[in-house]
Amino acid sequence: MELSAKFTKRALLPLGLLIFAWCFVLFPNASREVISRVPRVKFEFPQQPRSPFNETKVALLIEGRPLPHLTPLLLHYMSVVPPDWRFKFFGSEEAVQRLNRSHVVRAHINDGKLDIGELPEGLSMKGQEATSRTFTNLTFYRDVLYPAEFLLVFQTDAMICANSKQNLDDWLEFDWVGASWNTGDRFGGNGGLSIRRVSRILKVLENQIRIHNTEPEDVWLTQRLGLLPGAHLANGTEQQKFSAEMLFSERPMGFHTGNGGEWLHGGVWGTPELRENMWEYCPEIKMMLPMDAERFIDTSKCPQKGNWKRDTSENLPGVFLSR
Incomplete structure (x- = not known):
């Protein structure tokens, strides 16, 4: 008796589904009306997942020499700079090959945090004059670094200290921050470790061209950035907290x-x-x-x-x- 009851219950389900299906065939209009009342849920997915990195914040290293400390230096910066910053490295074929040997570097390339490649044709960092020409090149800022707005420039003789209690993002209010040359300066600062606002630099480069073999790029740019309407550059005293190069600072964020x-x-x-x-x-x-x-x-x-x-x-x- 008990077995017969279990069999009857199991048979009811497929029988009910069969009758339900035949109703859709025999009464199509009624079926469409029933279906129209069923709530619909629509899912939309972006074509590409949203990146965790802010493409307007770019940390830039340019180095043609395949230095032994190139990889640990780059990875150190990636550990102390706020995590939403992206990194770009331009160098010689040898320097790029050295970085590519690192599994950690390749992992950062794959997750979109780091781009590495050779410096575009026509740009060079071989010597101070070549460096100044690159960093006063309109195409470099407008096209190569696009869509960067906040640019951290660091060289292989510059360092941000992990023990610093400062946050790099705290300096983004300024158009330019570098190592102070003089505490009395209204603006200016060494470009070897510096933060630059790209849109303000573009305003300069769209209207002026640096004459070759004149002032270094950081001197030339800051002299003109400081004269733009609404300019906001860190002064000599403020910059001492950012980076120390020529002037002593008790606990700067970094050194050049x-x-x-x-x-x-x-x-x-x-x-x-x-x-x-x-x-x-x-x-x-x-x-x-x-x-x-x-x-x-x-x-x-x-x-x-x-x-x-x-x-x-x-x-x-x-x-x-x-x-």
């Missing part, structure tokens, strides 16, 4: 040296106490300073003044201001 880490200005690096303090606060500078810790802090242990590099086989001169 010069000539690949060979030029160290006495105001920032000129005593063992200063160097030891910076070594502890920003240990990442080890990547850009070609020397070991012992000789960096106490230059008296160097065999000779121009021989403080870790690798002295190249016989490159070092400039180290100390007392």
Whole structure:
């Protein structure tokens, strides 16, 4: 009896579905009316998923030399810059190949955070004059870097410190921020580690052309940016908190040296106490300073003044201001 009841219940379901289907065949008009009353749900998906990165914020490194610390330097910046920033690297074929050896670098390329490639034809970074021509080139800002609005320029002799309590985005209110040249300056600042507002630079370059072999690009641009209506550039005192190059700052967000880490200005690096303090606060500078810790802090242990590099086989001169 119990078995018969279970069989009857199981048979009712397919029988009901069959009768329901025949109703659609025998009474099509009624079927359409019933279907029209069923709520409809529509799903729309974008053709491409939304990127987690802000394409108007671009951190830029241009380096033609396949330096040994190129990959760790780039990855360090990607770890300390706010996560919504995108990165662009332009370099020689050799430099691009060096970066491509890194699994982590390729992962960032695949997820859309990093673009790497050779510098477009007609642009160069071989020497100060070539660098100035590139960074005062209208096409470079308008087309190559599009759609960047906030541009972080950093070189291989510049560093942002992970121990800094500052946030890079806090400086985006300014049209230009760099390492201060003089505390009394109304505007200006070294471009080796700098934030630039692209739309304001375009206003300059659309109306003026830099004459070759004149002022460096950062001097030339800031002199003109500061004269634009509504200009808002960080002054010399404000920039001390952003980056230290020639002037001492207790806890800057970063440092810029010069000539690949060979030029160290006495105001920032000129005593063992200063160097030891910076070594502890920003240990990442080890990547850009070609020397070991012992000789960096106490230059008296160097065999000779121009021989403080870790690798002295190249016989490159070092400039180290100390007392």
